[in-house]
Amino acid sequence: MSTFRQNLTRARSHIVVILALICGLLLALHLEDIDAASASPRDDKSMARFADAVPQTLATPLKLDAQQLDHARTAWQF
Numbered sequence: 001m002s003t004f005r006q007n008l009t010r011a012r013s014h015i016v017v018i019l020a021l022i023c024g025l026l027l028a029l030h031l032e033d034i035d036a037a038s039a040s041p042r043d044d045k046s047m048a049r050f051a052d053a054v055p056q057t058l059a060t061p062l063k064l065d066a067q068q069l070d071h072a073r074t075a076w077q078f
Contacts, residue, residue, distance in 0.1 A: 064072065
């Protein structure tokens with residue numbers, strides 16, 4: 001007959017996993033409860049670089065001949 005202490009030793013990895021899941025859940029709940037207003041506001045300097053960005057023109061589609069279309073169909077099969 002196994003004693004309680006032996007069974008506890010055998011179940012130690014299960015106990016550790018359950019404790020880790022509980023700690024992870026508590027951490028996630030705590031992080032959700034942190035007020036967003038208490039976080040430091042983002043400065044607009046970090047986004048200023050993107051205001052000057054010039055959008056690039058899209059590439060125009062090419063007209064393919066029959067052989068190129070056949071090669072494209074073959075390529076898409078694989």
